[in-house]
Amino acid sequence: MRLFASILVLCFALTLTAQDTLQLQVDVVYLSSNLLRGREAGTPYERQAARYIASRFEEIGLSPKGTEGWFQPFEFTYKPNPHSETGERRTGLNVVGYLDNGAPTTVVIGAHFDHLGMGHFGSRHVGEPAIHNGADDNASGVAALLCLAEKLKNEPLTGHNYLFIAFSAEELGLFGSKYFANHPTIPLDSVAYMLNMDMVGRLNAERKLVVNGAGTSPAWKETLARIDTLGIHIVTTESGVGPSDHTSFYLKNIPVLHFFTGQHADYHKPEDDSELVNYAGLADICQLIYNLIAALDDQPRIEFRKTKDESERKAAAFKVSLGVMPDYTYDGEGMRVDAVIDGRPGAKAGMQAGDIIVRIGDVEVHNIYDYMEGLSKYGKGDSAPIVVLRDGQKITLQATFE
Ligand SMILES: [Zn+2]
Incomplete structure (x- = not known):
């Protein structure tokens, strides 16, 4: 039994x-x-x-x-x-x-x-x-x-x-x-x-x-x-x-x-x-x-933190901007541009939505953090060559930062 x-x-x-x-x-x-x-x-x-x-x-x-x-x-x-x-x-x-x-x-x-x-x-x-x-x-x-x-x-x-x-x-x-x-x-x-x-x-x-x-x-x-x-x-x-x-x-x-x-x-x-x-x-x-x-059932809230890699580099990058929206869904090499804001340095340099940024000046861009790192090297009024991939072709654009 x-x-x-x-x-x-x-x-x-x-x-x-x-x-x-x-x-x-x-x-x-x-x-x-x-x-x-x-x-x-x-x-x-x-x-x-x-x-x-x-x-x-x-x-x-x-x-x-x-x-x-x-x-x-x-x-x-x-x-x-x-x-x-x-x-x-x-x-x-x-x-x-x-x-x-x-x-x-x-x-x-x-x-x-x-x-x-x-x-x-x-x-x-x-x-x-x-x-x-x-x-x-x-x-x-x-x-x-x-x-x-x-x-x-x-x-x-x-x-x-x-x-x-x-x-x-x-x-x-x-x-x-x-x-x-x-x-x-x-x-x-x-x-x-x-x-x-x-x-x-x-x-x-x-x-x-x-x-x-x-x-x-x-x-x-x-x-x-x-x-x-x-x-x-x-x-x-x-x-x-x-x-x-x-x-x-x-x-x-x-x-x-x-x-x-x-x-x-x-x-x-x-x-x-x-x-x-x-x-x-x-x-x-x-x-x-x-x-x-x-x-976590007995904790009504947990503390929010901005993540280090992002907040620090973003803060640095805020000095200058290209006026482009990064594509956060892109996980290949480089930083893919989701949108380009009219009249801003990216647009003025001829950047287009869909471009993949692979270099800013001396900085090779493998991901969004390298992109921020690259931007942080420049001040307002500085110029730098930016290499993008467009339809598989490398194109160098000259941007002047604001
Ligand atoms: Zn998925």
Whole structure:
């Protein structure tokens, strides 16, 4: 009898574990199936993915917290070619669900659900257009978002309310999260912190998880060091600015973290498929993040810090400016220009949106920080050659700083 009872308990436990992983797999496989054609923002396939996520939010027992039920529509300009003068106006949809615990503060948990469609923009694929399924990027993050919603509903942590957001148009320029940060459906000053999951499906044999933004609050490293990480090795980076949606919240002075299992050869290619996702690893990451939230359940607020690398260099760079907007979503070599402000030094030198700055004077620019470093060497009225890549060609422009 006792043996029978133990077997029953064991079977029950196994079923629970299997079901946890099974639901993650169902969510990833559906979202990254050919049915959804790569979930490009502003297309019917993005709508279909949004409806699926809303139905899962409903099934879990969240309440709608968009502006039209579960959805928060927003307009953005789609430019498949960044050099083109005009773009196509499109409407994207964020999907927003709320778990109200009657607390004064709310934790925002987010993951983008859009991807590259047929690869007309942002793809690393060479050849005929093909469906970019985006299983790791970022069906995996959405599955983790749903997993966390389910856990926080069924094993409540009541110190905060929880707002779950599936963002759209991340791939095209963080448009969904920028829109939400500027048109929040809860008061932004009630947000305790924001957690972003973008590409969490490829936990490898070394079980290394990158956690970006650890410098945005002194609480992060201390808390990450004391929670059960399920044998996952956490590698932290400081900056609150990165190529994903947490940036939009960091820029509103909210502590953020971005969870990321790392870059791989299938990144932004049609080969980023569901059979390559590590589902057991994904379940562990969901549990790890739950453990982090649990460890902070009795703290209404954690302190916000501007990250060192950014604030220091930015302060230095403020002496002069080119009048260009950096593209925070760009993660290749150099600093890609998102927009050029008319009449400012960049525009006067002939700089164009889409240019990639690779050198300022003597400073080689590999990323946005080198760019700031480069600018910090000059004062108002100084001139410097700026090398940009435009359509693969190196062009030297002469800028006079203001
Ligand atoms: Zn992504």
